[in-house]
Amino acid sequence: MSKPILSTGLRWLWLALLVLVVDLGFKQWIMDNFVLYETRPLIPFFNLHYAHNPGAAFSFLAGQDGWQRWFFAGIAIGIALVLLVLLYRTSARQKLNNIAYSLIIGGALGNLFDRMVHGFVVDMIDFYVGDWHFPTFNIADMGICIGAALIVLEGFFVSSGKSNDKDNKKVTNG
Template sequence: MRKPIFSTGLRWLWLAVLVLVVDLGVKQWVMDNFQLYETRALMPFLNLHYAHNPGAAFSFLADKGGWQRWFFAGIAVGIALVLAVLMYRSSAAQKLNNIAYALIIGGALGNLFDRMAHGFVVDMIDFYVGNWHFATFNIADMGICIGAALILLESFLPSGKAAKQKER
């Protein structure tokens, strides 16, 4: 028997759409208003810096000739599908996991769009302290990282069933 969609974790997919739309909108704005490698200071620790990343996180495999584009695209599609299935199988009440999955799906699809449309991912957020600069990243990367952190956090929290059994 089929479950109503809104009783499943898919109820939280609006968050994936939000991450995707904001990510693609910011990337398009940066591409329209910046020259490649142009930097504009926002705060004493944060710049907007337009960069292209043909690899993965921290430019992993960026210099490998192009095959990585399809490899990372396949990974993004696979992860998005697996997480969507997990969301469908879970209850809408499992908020933390479903929010985490939605953030990761939105981020994966944002970077997937870039890989397919441009052959690289557009990055623009440059966080730094003094002369040390963290890797340049984007909104999609933030969604993925926050989602992963929420999954880790949830693994440390007592589950609803376990908490109820302890109370007895």
């Protein structure tokens, strides 16, 4: 039994595509206009800094001999496929979940592209306070983190909503 695509969460895939296009476009602009490790200050707590990351978040496993490229590529493909299935199974009306899944898919595919084409992920966003710098990241990482945060938030909303529904049923049935 198939359902119309527009009634599913797949309707939100445009957001994944938007994250992917903005991420890849910004990375290409950085590669075309910066020299590796070049930093350009923008405002007192924010720089653009061109870096390569062969690892994962916060350069996890970056010092390995290359196997991590394929490991992280496999994880990205697996997560994107699982989230596509979840989008298909989710109603288009469940906006928060669908937005979260789409942001993660777009981010995962943006970093997957980098790993497959360059062998590393291009990072460029550098926030800092004084001499302390948050690890450099990119638009894809932002999509993944915002999507994950939305999933956590959705968990709080669903839990409170379900308990209210049960309470309401008890009141009306009791």
